[in-house]
Amino acid sequence: MRIDVLTLFPNFFEGFLNESIIKRAILKKKVEINIINFRDYSPLNNKQVDDTPYGGGAGMVLRCEPIFLCLDEIKTKDSLVILLSPQGKTFKEQTAHTLKKYKHIILICGHYEGIDERIKTLVDMELSIGDFVLTGGEIPAMAVIDAVVRLIPGVIKEESLDVESFNNQLLDYPNYTKPSVYRSLKVPEVLLSGDHQKIAEYRKMEQLRVTKEKRPDLLEDKDE
Ligand SMILES: C[S@@+](CC[C@H](N)C(=O)[O-])C[C@H]1O[C@@H](n2cnc3c(N)ncnc32)[C@H](O)[C@@H]1O
Numbered sequence: 232m233r234i235d236v237l238t239l240f241p242n243f244f245e246g247f248l249n250e251s252i253i254k255r256a257i258l259k260k261k262v263e264i265n266i267i268n269f270r271d272y273s274p275l276n277n278k279q280v281d282d283t284p285y286g287g288g289a290g291m292v293l294r295c296e297p298i299f300l301c302l303d304e305i306k307t308k309d310s311l312v313i314l315l316s317p318q319g320k321t322f323k324e325q326t327a328h329t330l331k332k333y334k335h336i337i338l339i340c341g342h343y344e345g346i347d348e349r350i351k352t353l354v355d356m357e358l359s360i361g362d363f364v365l366t367g368g369e370i371p372a373m374a375v376i377d378a379v380v381r382l383i384p385g386v387i388k389e390e391s392l393d394v395e396s397f398n399n400q401l402l403d404y405p406n407y408t409k410p411s412v413y414r415s416l417k418v419p420e421v422l423l424s425g426d427h428q429k430i431a432e433y434r435k436m437e438q439l440r441v442t443k444e445k446r447p448d449l450l451e452d453k454d455e
Pocket of ligand 1: 315317339341359361367
């Protein structure tokens with residue numbers, strides 16, 4: 232998979248691409264991630280990318296030409312173009328599962344008051360990471376990349392993905408590790424029993440309990 236990110240602030244991505252699982256996925260060639268500064272595509276002599284809004288109002292709006300020119304160059308028939316926007320459809324785990332199937336994803340990060348509305352003609356999907364407004368699309372882009380890349384086969388162990396929050400409309404069960412007692416807080420006995428069937432049953436019940444307690448809305452759509 233190839234992911235191209237269009238941003239005016241490439242430095243945001245330095246730590247993100249050079250740490251932990253994302254770094255390893257890039258080194259293992261599971262994903263190629265290109266950070267593109269779309270200022271480079273500005274047709275203006277001073278490389279200006281923003282301007283005041285037509286009709287007046289606060290803030291600056293990103294001009295559409297740099298994005299059009301950049302997409303002319305990088306978009307192919309395999310590309311899915313996504314605009315990060317607080318007005319988009321909410322990004323969910325299911326969205327990440329859908330996106331992992333694409334060969335090429337282009338993520339457009341807005342800034343300031345957003346981007347000239349005419350870029351919507353280039354966009355296949357608008358995605359929001361929640362009902363709040365951030366200063367730019369860089370953090371949402373990193374959230375989308377992180378959630379998608381970890382699902383690409385070979386990036387993390389398949390077993391780690393088997394039981395996870397949001398699979399099958401359930402949250403994950405509680406996890407514990409050593410020591411078995413800490414400040415009189417004990418790990419549930421069943422997890423130390425070595426009885427795999429009992430442990431599996433306990434974990435399933437815990438998934439239901441935790442989901443009911445924290446996210447009862449997930450169970451509403453579930454038929455079991
Ligand atoms: C300050 S916001 C613009 C908000 C816009 N004026 C509005 O009220 O809908 C600047 C940029 O940040 C990004 N952004 C902000 N909040 C976001 C969110 N919740 N999800 C995805 N992108 C977001 C978008 O790329 C947006 O163009």
